[in-house]
Amino acid sequence: MTQSVSQDLLKVTDLSVGFPTDDGVVHAVRNLSFSLKRGEVLGIVGESGSGKSVSSMALMGLLPKTARITGSIQYQDEELVGVSARRLEKIRGNDIAMIFQDPMTSLNPVFTVGWQLSEAYRAHHKVPKKAAWDKAVEALELVGIPQPDRRAKQYPHEFSGGMRQRVVIAMAVINDPDLIIADEPTTALDVTVQAQVLETLINIKDKVNAGIMLITHDLGVVAGMVDRVQVMYGGTIVESGGVDEVFETPRMPYTVGLLGSIPHPEQLGQPLTPIKGTPPSLLNLPTGCTFAPRCPLAIDDCSSAEPELLQIGSGPHTSRCIRWQALAEAEHSKALFAHEEIGSIENPAVLVELEPDAGTVESDDNAPQEEGSR
Numbered sequence: 001m002t003q004s005v006s007q008d009l010l011k012v013t014d015l016s017v018g019f020p021t022d023d024g025v026v027h028a029v030r031n032l033s034f035s036l037k038r039g040e041v042l043g044i045v046g047e048s049g050s051g052k053s054v055s056s057m058a059l060m061g062l063l064p065k066t067a068r069i070t071g072s073i074q075y076q077d078e079e080l081v082g083v084s085a086r087r088l089e090k091i092r093g094n095d096i097a098m099i100f101q102d103p104m105t106s107l108n109p110v111f112t113v114g115w116q117l118s119e120a121y122r123a124h125h126k127v128p129k130k131a132a133w134d135k136a137v138e139a140l141e142l143v144g145i146p147q148p149d150r151r152a153k154q155y156p157h158e159f160s161g162g163m164r165q166r167v168v169i170a171m172a173v174i175n176d177p178d179l180i181i182a183d184e185p186t187t188a189l190d191v192t193v194q195a196q197v198l199e200t201l202i203n204i205k206d207k208v209n210a211g212i213m214l215i216t217h218d219l220g221v222v223a224g225m226v227d228r229v230q231v232m233y234g235g236t237i238v239e240s241g242g243v244d245e246v247f248e249t250p251r252m253p254y255t256v257g258l259l260g261s262i263p264h265p266e267q268l269g270q271p272l273t274p275i276k277g278t279p280p281s282l283l284n285l286p287t288g289c290t291f292a293p294r295c296p297l298a299i300d301d302c303s304s305a306e307p308e309l310l311q312i313g314s315g316p317h318t319s320r321c322i323r324w325q326a327l328a329e330a331e332h333s334k335a336l337f338a339h340e341e342i343g344s345i346e347n348p349a350v351l352v353e354l355e356p357d358a359g360t361v362e363s364d365d366n367a368p369q370e371e372g373s374r
């Protein structure tokens, strides 16, 4: 296939993934298009089941054989859809690295972290064991592990959760990847440790000059961490743009709902505001906008055809909502999702009528504290 030279590290075009099941095809990812440049951090956010992990697994070539994949994934001008398993194996770990939520997915409890890091390095470099060990210690130092010489000789269980996730980051970057995919990398950690681990990840990006895809269900996590954000719902992108733009002027009611579930200092003691209703079944998608059944701004037209992802204004901001202008008009004076005194965040909050002088959406500036030194 003839391939054009582009500046993009990754260019995904019209990627769709379906899983045939006894009940029909699960349309897990639908017509996903986006790109990522070297040194850029892209946040991918959405509720559970929105297709975040399946899209990253598709990029890594880790989907089960039953998955039906269409579209294109161009990595450094090489097409990855349909490429041999052998080639993908070479790319994984060397060019594209993945960081999972649970550090123990990537670490073996019976070997020292230094041994595991050096073996990961030796898998892609023909070097003597001593040189690989030195590289392992260097990688631990890079991710901020104190006394890396001593720590390299320890086993994963001797590390705290945050430190263990740093080891996983060291493992991901030891082969100088061009692209790092981090899937909920801090979800399993205490909130106080999350920011420090995320900062480590972002700092590493500058040192290894990689592009990072940060996948999370929590929009608060990406605040201040990413350059661009892509909101997924029902297997596809519903809003994307620069992180400040999307946080300050969301143009898709689903994003407003996600922002409403970020805790703010002034709301301490109040329940979070979940979005009423449940995500669509990916087996039987509605005809129109997949968010319409939950959307306080929905009109009849929203259910007639799925809106396209269209550019909003002159910048890179896009929204898959025909009501984005109505949302823009409402934003300074009205709230879409109201807080309600309910006992549990499991309970759906009531969607209120748009009324003047209700609160506006604000970005989360309540960054967690740094992890105390051990």
Ligand SMILES: Nc1ncnc2c1ncn2[C@@H]1O[C@H](COP(=O)(O)OP(=O)(O)OP(=O)(O)O)[C@@H](O)[C@H]1O
Residues within 6 Å of the ligand: 019, 021, 026, 027, 028, 046, 047, 048, 049, 050, 051, 052, 053, 054, 055, 064, 217, 282
């Ligand atoms: N092997 C599979 N067979 C059938 N359906 C699958 C398979 N893998 C994933 N799915 C479905 O694809 C949809 C998207 O899943 P995905 O894991 O990408 O969501 P997610 O946004 O990453 O959610 P979470 O945050 O919970 O991981 C889900 O409905 C899931 O049940």
